[in-house]
Amino acid sequence: MCCKNTMVLKVVALLVLCLLSFPTGHVEGANGGSAINVWPKPRNFSWPSQQAALLSPAFTITTSNAHHRHLFAAVNRYRRLILSEHHRPLVNPTVNFSVNIPPLSSLVVTVADPLAPLHHGVDESYSLIIPTSGPANLNAETVWGAMRGLETFSQLVWGNPSVVAVGVSVWDSPLFGHRGFMLDTSRNYYPVEDILRTIDAMSMNKLNVFHWHITDAHSFPLVVPSEPSLAEKGSYGSDMQYSPVDVRKIVEYGLDHGVRVLPEIDAPGHTGSWALAYPEIVTCANMFWWPAQGDPLAAEPGTGHLNPLNPKTYQVLKNVIRDVTMLFPEPFYHAGADEVIPGCWKTDPTVQSFLSKGGTLSQALEIFINSTLPYILSLNRTVVYWEDVFLSETVKVQSSNLPKEQVILQTWNNGHNNTKRIVSSGYRAIVSSADFYYLDCGHGDFTGNNSNYDNQTSGSTGNGGSWCGPFKTWQTIYNYDITFGLTEEEEKLVLGGEVALWSEQSDQTVLDGRIWPRTSAMAETLWSGNRDSNGVKRSAEATNRLNEWRGRMVSRGIGAEPIQPLWCIRNPGQAEKPDADCCAGANSLKAAASTTEDKRAACNCIKTAAQSIQPNPQAAQALPANCGISFPYTISPNIDCSK
Numbered sequence: 203m204c205c206k207n208t209m210v211l212k213v214v215a216l217l218v219l220c221l222l223s224f225p226t227g228h229v230e231g232a233n234g235g236s237a238i239n240v241w242p243k244p245r246n247f248s249w250p251s252q253q254a255a256l257l258s259p260a261f262t263i264t265t266s267n268a269h270h271r272h273l274f275a276a277v278n279r280y281r282r283l284i285l286s287e288h289h290r291p292l293v294n295p296t297v298n299f300s301v302n303i304p305p306l307s308s309l310v311v312t313v314a315d316p317l318a319p320l321h322h323g324v325d326e327s328y329s330l331i332i333p334t335s336g337p338a339n340l341n342a343e344t345v346w347g348a349m350r351g352l353e354t355f356s357q358l359v360w361g362n363p364s365v366v367a368v369g370v371s372v373w374d375s376p377l378f379g380h381r382g383f384m385l386d387t388s389r390n391y392y393p394v395e396d397i398l399r400t401i402d403a404m405s406m407n408k409l410n411v412f413h414w415h416i417t418d419a420h421s422f423p424l425v426v427p428s429e430p431s432l433a434e435k436g437s438y439g440s441d442m443q444y445s446p447v448d449v450r451k452i453v454e455y456g457l458d459h460g461v462r463v464l465p466e467i468d469a470p471g472h473t474g475s476w477a478l479a480y481p482e483i484v485t486c487a488n489m490f491w492w493p494a495q496g497d498p499l500a501a502e503p504g505t506g507h508l509n510p511l512n513p514k515t516y517q518v519l520k521n522v523i524r525d526v527t528m529l530f531p532e533p534f535y536h537a538g539a540d541e542v543i544p545g546c547w548k549t550d551p552t553v554q555s556f557l558s559k560g561g562t563l564s565q566a567l568e569i570f571i572n573s574t575l576p577y578i579l580s581l582n583r584t585v586v587y588w589e590d591v592f593l594s595e596t597v598k599v600q601s602s603n604l605p606k607e608q609v610i611l612q613t614w615n616n617g618h619n620n621t622k623r624i625v626s627s628g629y630r631a632i633v634s635s636a637d638f639y640y641l642d643c644g645h646g647d648f649t650g651n652n653s654n655y656d657n658q659t660s661g662s663t664g665n666g667g668s669w670c671g672p673f674k675t676w677q678t679i680y681n682y683d684i685t686f687g688l689t690e691e692e693e694k695l696v697l698g699g700e701v702a703l704w705s706e707q708s709d710q711t712v713l714d715g716r717i718w719p720r721t722s723a724m725a726e727t728l729w730s731g732n733r734d735s736n737g738v739k740r741s742a743e744a745t746n747r748l749n750e751w752r753g754r755m756v757s758r759g760i761g762a763e764p765i766q767p768l769w770c771i772r773n774p775g776q777a778e779k780p781d782a783d784c785c786a787g788a789n790s791l792k793a794a795a796s797t798t799e800d801k802r803a804a805c806n807c808i809k810t811a812a813q814s815i816q817p818n819p820q821a822a823q824a825l826p827a828n829c830g831i832s833f834p835y836t837i838s839p840n841i842d843c844s845k
């Protein structure tokens with residue numbers, strides 16, 4: 203028995219030797235990244251010898267916290283994945299493979315505080331040591347941090363037979379505690395299995411919040427036990443609902459993957475679907491959204507706002523809120539409050555009489571907030587609202603009605619400006635700027651009979667034809683700095699960010715491609731940032747890494763869309779372009795460079811640009827002309843910017 207096994211191992215080792223390319227002093231990938239990568243890039247990653255060893259076919263993961271059911275689930279899942287994945291990288295990693303190193307046979311997971319719940323701000327740090335002999339060690343403060351470390355370990359294994367990077371030391375911890383993805387399940391329905399797969403993919407990217415925008419004007423898919431008629435009448439059909447059993451499954455799946463499930467019941471706007479069960483509590487329901495005369499009634503087709511002056515509204519809504527907090531243990535509750543459209547409330551006789559007595563629509567919203575916010579707080583929840591409740595030009599409430607300790611505002615308009623307005627007013631912010639983080643943009647207009655499309659001379663569908671076009675590319679998302687322009691004190695109030703998929707034009711058939719790998723771009727920016735240790739944006743360097751990562755997600759069953767022809771990564775340097783932005787940045791730095799620090803920054807920028815095209819001498823020659831740089835520094839990849 204023993205001899206037979208040794209034989210097998212020797213054959214396996216020989217096979218591996220044939221599969222791996224050998225280093226010739228070259229350890230960097232084409233764009234300066236090593237060829238084995240973890241996405242999102244860890245904060246500290248050290249692998250000086252670039253050595254690899256076989257992964258023992260009997261590899262195990264052990265932990266003294268196996269009684270923690272979510273950690274237990276994660277450990278089993280990762281063990282299966284690690285043993286069976288046999289990932290084939292797009293480009294063979296250049297590693298130092300030695301038959302003298304014994305196969306790695308175990309990973310020991312140690313958690314210091316296994317009771318810490320998965321709440322905002324929980325410690326997700328971990329350290330991972332994979333030595334050249336003996337077991338690997340993963341240490342984390344919490345089980346949630348251990349899950350992040352297990353993911354990292356899984357990405358360090360590849361090939362068939364499996365090999366694993368050894369001589370590795372990782373310390374890692376996220377820059378932002380809130381790293382989320384928002385899905386709208388009202389405009390179009392998504393089956394439960396697609397939501398579960400999305401949570402799975404989120405955890406691969408170390409994202410930790412699934413913001414579930416469950417209900418809206420178009421359908422009410424959530425079965426609320428004490429208000430069953432809402433889904434019975436307001437959903438698209440009995441096969442397009444989420445039962446309490448479905449919700450528990452999704453919440454539990456989230457916990458197994460370190461992903462919080464944060465429910466949103468949008469109100470008072472975006473509630474047309476409630477009118478199918480309770481017409482009396484909804485104003486302007488089922489009216490044409492864009493009347494020939496007067497104000498529009500909705501931001502898009504699908505009208506209806508909860509009536510803030512009808513006591514019945516609060517009976518129904520409180521039942522919904524109570525049941526939702528029972529279904530979702532998450533301490534945050536998202537109460538919506540975006541896009542209150544004046545025209546909709548103004549169609550209602552009770553609102554008209556309120557206004558004629560000198561009331562305002564903002565007061566009507568204040569009544570709504572006063573009648574619901576204290577109730578949600580009494581259920582021990584922190585409330586998240588869209589920024590509109592505080593920043594809307596037309597209908598909003600004063601900050602005195604929105605206690606800063608208990609209310610968080612989620613921004614989506616005006617890029618950095620609104621983030622600044624929110625945090626400078628003392629509120630915590632979640633950043634979802636539509637100009638950067640909306641995944642639905644650029645897919646055209648969904649209204650019918652739109653004569654814009656018939657113009658033969660202009661293609662006047664402008665910008666991809668949707669209100670927030672153009673399409674947000676992964677680079678747009680990667681490069682967004684969510685704390686840009688904030689003071690250090692203000693930065694602390696930014697909890698993190700969420701990309702959002704509004705579902706007018708998506709459902710399960712396109713879900714994966716709409717989300718991935720663009721959401722991976724945000725995942726890295728919020729985990730370890732988008733700059734290298736010199737403070738230079740690493741988006742050029744990230745391209746090959748993201749390409750590889752996208753390939754791995756696809757082989758794990760996530761339909762992430764391609765970001766380049768496969769040819770690019772197989773022909774390093776050929777698909778680069780002299781980085782015009784970096785050149786522009788370098789030029790402006792050059793113009794302003796009076797201090798040594800500025801000169802260094804300019805130098806680093808030039809150096810990065812030069813390095814990125816280094817393998818292609820023609821492109822390298824093109825760089826100086828393109829940049830117009832004749833700065834005290836020569837354009838050379840070996841330039842030392844520390845002086």
Ligand SMILES: *[C@@H]1O[C@H](CO)[C@@H](O)[C@H](O)[C@H]1NC(C)=O
Pocket residue numbers: 245246373
């Ligand atoms: C991470 O790396 C930085 C810079 O190399 C170093 O200063 C720091 O001590 C490291 N932290 C840990 C926990 O390893």
Ligand SMILES: *[C@@H]1O[C@H](CO)[C@@H](O)[C@H](O)[C@H]1NC(C)=O
Pocket residue numbers: 225226227228229250251252253298
């Ligand atoms: C490969 O490993 C040897 C011995 O550990 C080391 O001397 C060498 O520098 C390594 N090569 C690379 C490319 O890291």
Ligand SMILES: *[C@@H]1O[C@H](CO)[C@@H](O)[C@H](O)[C@H]1NC(C)=O
Pocket residue numbers: 565568569572602603
């Ligand atoms: C809402 O509540 C705030 C604070 O409790 C109070 O000052 C305000 O008068 C209330 N507004 C209305 C319209 O009831």
Ligand SMILES: *[C@@H]1O[C@H](CO)[C@@H](O)[C@H](O)[C@H]1NC(C)=O
Pocket residue numbers: 321533582
């Ligand atoms: C309220 O929620 C917090 C978590 O956010 C929890 O620690 C606390 O025990 C809860 N309090 C009650 C009374 O349920």
Ligand SMILES: *[C@@H]1O[C@H](CO)[C@@H](O)[C@H](O)[C@H]1NC(C)=O
Pocket residue numbers: 616617618619
């Ligand atoms: C932010 O504010 C500045 C200054 O008022 C303005 O120029 C800019 O257009 C605003 N940006 C957005 C995205 O609204």
Ligand SMILES: *[C@@H]1O[C@H](CO)[C@@H](O)[C@H](O)[C@H]1NC(C)=O
Pocket residue numbers: 651653
């Ligand atoms: C389509 O739009 C045109 C021009 O706005 C209008 O005259 C026509 O009635 C519309 N057709 C339908 C079917 O709504």
Ligand SMILES: *[C@@H]1O[C@H](CO)[C@@H](O)[C@H](O)[C@H]1NC(C)=O
Pocket residue numbers: 657658659660661662
């Ligand atoms: C078509 O688009 C062009 C360019 O935007 C514009 O000048 C023209 O008026 C448009 N024609 C029609 C019929 O709308």
